Amino acid sequence: xxxxxxxxxxxxxxxxxxxxxxxRGTTGTAAPFTSNLTVDEAVLLAASGHPVLALVSGAxxxxxxxxxxxxxxxxxxxxxxxxxxQARAAAVANLTAAAAEAGGDGVAGVRLDLGFMGSTLVRFVxxxxxxxxxxxxxxxPRSYHLKKDPAPPTEPFTCHLSGQxxxxxxxxxxxxxxxxxxxxxxxVGHRRPVEIIRSATSDFELADFxxxxxxxxxxxxxxxxxxxxxxxxxxxxxxxVITATHVWGxxxxxxxxxxxxVRRVNDAKPSxxxxxxxxxxxRAGADPDALRQRHSGTDAVMAKNDDRLNxxxxxxxxxxxxxxxxxxxxxxxxxxxVALVGHSAVPHQxxxxxxxxxxxxxxxxxxxxxxxxxxxxxxxxxxxxxxxxGVGAAVAQFGYPGRHPVGELIVFLSSPxxxxxx
Amino acid sequence: MTRPQNDVSSPRxxxxxxxxxxxxxxxxxxxxxxxxxxxxxxxxxxxxVNMVGYQPTPYWASGRGSGLGLPKWKFSGHVQTFDCSHGxxxxxxWHGYGRNxxxxxxxxxxxxxxxxxxxxxxxxxxxxxxxxVVGARTNVVWQSPPRGRRGANASRxxxxxxxxxxVRRPGAAPLQRPFTCHLSGVxxxxxLVAGWVPSTLAVGxxxxxxxxxxxxxxxLSAKANWDVPQYAAAIDRARAIAVRRLAAGANATGxxxxxxxxDINFGDVPGAESSKLxxxxxxxxxVRRMPGRRPRxxxxxxxxxx
Numbered sequence: 001x002x003x004x005x006x007x008x009x010x011x012x013x014x015x016x017x018x019x020x021x022x023x024r025g026t027t028g029t030a031a032p033f034t035s036n037l038t039v040d041e042a043v044l045l046a047a048s049g050h051p052v053l054a055l056v057s058g059a060x061x062x063x064x065x066x067x068x069x070x071x072x073x074x075x076x077x078x079x080x081x082x083x084x085x086q087a088r089a090a091a092v093a094n095l096t097a098a099a100a101e102a103g104g105d106g107v108a109g110v111r112l113d114l115g116f117m118g119s120t121l122v123r124f125v126x127x128x129x130x131x132x133x134x135x136x137x138x139x140x141p142r143s144y145h146l147k148k149d150p151a152p153p154t155e156p157f158t159c160h161l162s163g164q165x166x167x168x169x170x171x172x173x174x175x176x177x178x179x180x181x182x183x184x185x186x187x188v189g190h191r192r193p194v195e196i197i198r199s200a201t202s203d204f205e206l207a208d209f210x211x212x213x214x215x216x217x218x219x220x221x222x223x224x225x226x227x228x229x230x231x232x233x234x235x236x237x238x239x240x241v242i243t244a245t246h247v248w249g250x251x252x253x254x255x256x257x258x259x260x261x262v263r264r265v266n267d268a269k270p271s272x273x274x275x276x277x278x279x280x281x282x283r284a285g286a287d288p289d290a291l292r293q294r295h296s297g298t299d300a301v302m303a304k305n306d307d308r309l310n311x312x313x314x315x316x317x318x319x320x321x322x323x324x325x326x327x328x329x330x331x332x333x334x335x336x337x338v339a340l341v342g343h344s345a346v347p348h349q350x351x352x353x354x355x356x357x358x359x360x361x362x363x364x365x366x367x368x369x370x371x372x373x374x375x376x377x378x379x380x381x382x383x384x385x386x387x388x389x390g391v392g393a394a395v396a397q398f399g400y401p402g403r404h405p406v407g408e409l410i411v412f413l414s415s416p417x418x419x420x421x422x
Numbered sequence: 423m424t425r426p427q428n429d430v431s432s433p434r435x436x437x438x439x440x441x442x443x444x445x446x447x448x449x450x451x452x453x454x455x456x457x458x459x460x461x462x463x464x465x466x467x468x469x470x471v472n473m474v475g476y477q478p479t480p481y482w483a484s485g486r487g488s489g490l491g492l493p494k495w496k497f498s499g500h501v502q503t504f505d506c507s508h509g510x511x512x513x514x515x516w517h518g519y520g521r522n523x524x525x526x527x528x529x530x531x532x533x534x535x536x537x538x539x540x541x542x543x544x545x546x547x548x549x550x551x552x553x554x555v556v557g558a559r560t561n562v563v564w565q566s567p568p569r570g571r572r573g574a575n576a577s578r579x580x581x582x583x584x585x586x587x588x589v590r591r592p593g594a595a596p597l598q599r600p601f602t603c604h605l606s607g608v609x610x611x612x613x614l615v616a617g618w619v620p621s622t623l624a625v626g627x628x629x630x631x632x633x634x635x636x637x638x639x640x641x642l643s644a645k646a647n648w649d650v651p652q653y654a655a656a657i658d659r660a661r662a663i664a665v666r667r668l669a670a671g672a673n674a675t676g677x678x679x680x681x682x683x684x685d686i687n688f689g690d691v692p693g694a695e696s697s698k699l700x701x702x703x704x705x706x707x708x709v710r711r712m713p714g715r716r717p718r719x720x721x722x723x724x725x726x727x728x
Contacts, residue, residue, distance in 0.1 A: 009457045009458050009459065010458060010459025010591075011459075012458045012459070012614050012615065013458040013459035013460055013591050013614070014459065014591070014594065015712055015715065016458075016614050016619040016712065017553060017591060017594055017597065019619050019710065019712045019713065020597055020601055020619060020621060020710075021597060021598070022713075031669060031673070032669055032672050032673055032676055032677055032678045032679055032708065033677070033678035033679065034665055034668055034669055034678065034679045034682055034704075034706065035678070035679065035680060035681075035682060035706075036681065036682040036683065036684060036706075037680060037681065038609070038680075038681055039605060039609040039612050039613050039616075039680060039681065040609075040612065042680050042681075043612060043613070043616040043618075043721075044720075044721065046616070047616075047720050047721065048720055052678065054665070055665055055682050055684065055704070057657075057658070057661045057684070057686070058658065059653075059654045059657035059658050059661075059688075060649075060654050061649075061650045061651075061653035061654045061657070061688075062647050062648065062649055062650065063647065063648050063649075063650050064647055065646045065647050065648070079646075079647060082647055083647045086647060086649065090649065090654060091654075094654065094658060098658075113686070115688065117688070117689070117690070117698075121650070121653070123653070123657075123688060125657060125686050125688075127684050127686070168723075271723055272723075273723040273724055273725045274722060274723065274724050274725070275724070275725050276724045276725070276726065277726070278726045
């Protein structure tokens with residue numbers, strides 16, 4: 001038989017089956033290790049002398065207090081930012097405690113999963129694999145910002161890099177220190193009436209949105225940098241930037257930058273890589289990051305949230321000109337009616353009740369036009385306001401015919417002078 | 423016409439055994455498997471749907487006793503109480519103690535469903551003459567039962583299904599039990615080359631229900647954020663239970679567990695306000711070292727040209 005059995009590599013398969021036939025099998029360790037590493041990562045870490053210990057995780061759950069945010073104007077929602085930081089700190093503290101308990105010197109491949117329950121609970125779950133890595137003799141940090149040297153790390157390091165990236169990093173003389181995060185929850189102010197009216201007719205930059213995105217970003221970056229400096233790091237690698245809106249509506253932007261702080265510990269020369277063409281390219285399993293993302297649904301959730309944000313923006317942005325146009329058409333129609341009526345009769349000779357009716361309708365239309373432009377639905381309260389104004393105008397009209405400013409406007413619009421130009 | 427429950431044979435299996443094999447392998451997987459002398463035997467499937475039994479809330483298992491001289495009810499699972507955070511001197515009218523307790527019936531149901539589905543997967547692989555299963559995907563679905571109890575303690579139904587590709591080594595004697603792994607064909611071969619061999623799939627589940635006391639909700643009056651250690655403890659405990667079960671399942675067969683995918687959920691309990699459910703499901707592949715094969719050389723660095 002010239003089947004696979006004659007193949008030279010088949011000896012490996014036979015050895016594997018022989019190993020499985022041996023019922024005792026295990027080579028002595030009492031408790032098996034657990035890890036969420038892919039095969040590539042596990043093989044590489046084992047070859048580079050980093051025994052894998054255990055899958056560890058830590059959770060932090062925070063309940064939010066009452067959140068204040070302004071209507072106009074941008075601003076950071078410090079309470080939400082604080083909640084993110086507190087939950088993250090609790091999760092990472094639990095993670096490092098679990099890693100230390102497992103006897104690990106560090107945690108590789110940490111994933112921070114951020115979740116919300118309703119609008120009141122914020123939850124961070126950090127998951128990673130604890131592994132052994134003897135800490136090197138740390139020289140004095142090269143950072144100039146620090147007055148004194150930080151204490152040598154006694155607790156396990158945390159890094160969000162994959163096994164391959166970690167081995168590369170260590171091979172080129174860097175030591176990961178800890179996961180650092182820069183976060184900012186930012187509120188985008190509502191548009192001013194001037195902008196709302198301009199938006200009906202022209203394209204222009206939403207300055208508040210630009211400014212908010214910009215400031216949230218720079219605040220988050222600044223905090224990331226600050227955390228890294230405080231950890232005595234030379235730099236931060238592999239920063240993932242997450243922009244999302246979760247539960248507080250499209251006007252609240254969450255901006256998170258998560259990276260691993262590293263410090264140079266020796267002058268190892270990075271080796272020169274060889275170039276090669278990957279024949280296996282295009283399979284998801286070949287890329288450990290893609291594989292890990294497949295295992296966790298975070299990115300899908302983020303994408304969904306982005307979609308929701310876009311849908312809301314579209315809803316509030318594109319619908320506006322149509323509503324304005326419609327209301328403006330009604331207002332023009334009304335003005336035309338008044339003008340036609342006024343053409344056939346001298347307005348001052350109209351009965352008072354008709355003038356009052358015109359005044360009420362005018363103010364009602366005008367108010368509803370403004371409110372529609374402002375993007376508000378006409379609720380009971382606005383209806384009440386409209387009616388009150390209308391009644392007030394009517395009273396003014398009864399008492400002082402022709403003196404009320406709106407009455408004057410009607411008189412001007414409906415007088416024959418304005419259309420007797422032709 | 424009904425078949426006995428443990429009969430997993432089907433006309434498809436007979437056809438696959440004698441004719442063309444089915445697989446969900448990629449071309450790379452196929453060639454990698456061939457390079458170490460394996461060939462596909464066919465697609466195999468294992469499914470089990472289990473009903474979750476009723477579990478009463480262990481109110482008296484808190485360690486505090488009933489206070490009425492009644493004996494404490496022994497509860498084998500994990501229970502932890504959380505004190506009221508108002509303190510004794512604040513004069514609050516209502517004090518609630520939070521309680522985290524392990525949903526042992528849910529965990530047992532998942533374990534049983536997994537064991538049945540896994541046994542069926544293995545039996546199908548054996549019927550195809552396979553030595554193992556690669557790329558075994560697991561899927562767990564929770565459903566409400568068609569009829570039955572509603573509300574907080576409602577019974578539930580858990581469906582566990584697994585699909586993979588059976589592989590065989592022509593000419594080799596059958597194993598006592600075929601190996602199973604959730605790795606792709608390429609990853610399986612990489613593992614062999616590195617001196618490891620996958621032995622079995624390992625599954626660990628941990629579920630902890632968290633009945634909130636007044637430490638978990640303080641109404642609308644709070645201005646500041648506050649920590650809810652009870653919920654964090656529930657998630658951590660569920661994870662610890664799951665890891666323990668995962669390791670226990672693989673202890674006899676492997677040196678370690680690789681590629682664990684962690685499905686960590688923390689959500690509401692339908693029908694029970696202020697109660698949360700932390701559930702952790704871990705699926706990985708137990709591996710063992712091949713004696714005498716331990717390559718200790720670092721792989722070459724490479725830059726991929728696309």
